[in-house]
Amino acid sequence: MLLSGAAWAETVEVHMLNRGEAGTMVFEPAFVQIAPGDTVKFIPTDKSHNAESMDEMMPEGAEGFKGKINEEIDVTFDVEGLYGVKCLPHFAMGMVMTVAVGEDVEMPADYLEGRLPKKAKERFEEQLSNL
Numbered sequence: 001m002l003l004s005g006a007a008w009a010e011t012v013e014v015h016m017l018n019r020g021e022a023g024t025m026v027f028e029p030a031f032v033q034i035a036p037g038d039t040v041k042f043i044p045t046d047k048s049h050n051a052e053s054m055d056e057m058m059p060e061g062a063e064g065f066k067g068k069i070n071e072e073i074d075v076t077f078d079v080e081g082l083y084g085v086k087c088l089p090h091f092a093m094g095m096v097m098t099v100a101v102g103e104d105v106e107m108p109a110d111y112l113e114g115r116l117p118k119k120a121k122e123r124f125e126e127q128l129s130n131l
């Protein structure tokens with residue numbers, strides 16, 4: 001079954017890097033805003049990274065995902081809202097990114113209340129300033 005939006009769906013590429021413009025151990029870009037039904041392609045441009053969703057930082061009803069280390073994965077985001085994505089090996093070093101799905105995305109009040117490494121929280125705050 002093809003959904004009505006499928007014909008317009010886009011794919012955005014995100015690279016996982018040891019060093020990027022914003023520092024070391026980064027997703028680049030670290031903030032993407034897409035429409036429901038769009039796909040993010042997580043590319044392990046450098047080795048030893050993965051991309052996985054964070055249970056406490058995604059909209060209700062959304063399905064989580066977890067890429068393996070060095071695995072390129074395509075994730076289609078159908079549910080509107082905010083998603084935190086982390087690289088597990090470098091989470092403590094702040095290797096996180098934000099995917100905003102939809103046009104008028106607001107940050108839930110408790111979005112950053114979970115246990116986050118300091119560097120990860122700082123980067124999330126910076127990313128969320130794009131909303």
Ligand SMILES: [Cu+2]
Binds near residue numbers: 048050088090095
């Ligand atoms: Cu990493």
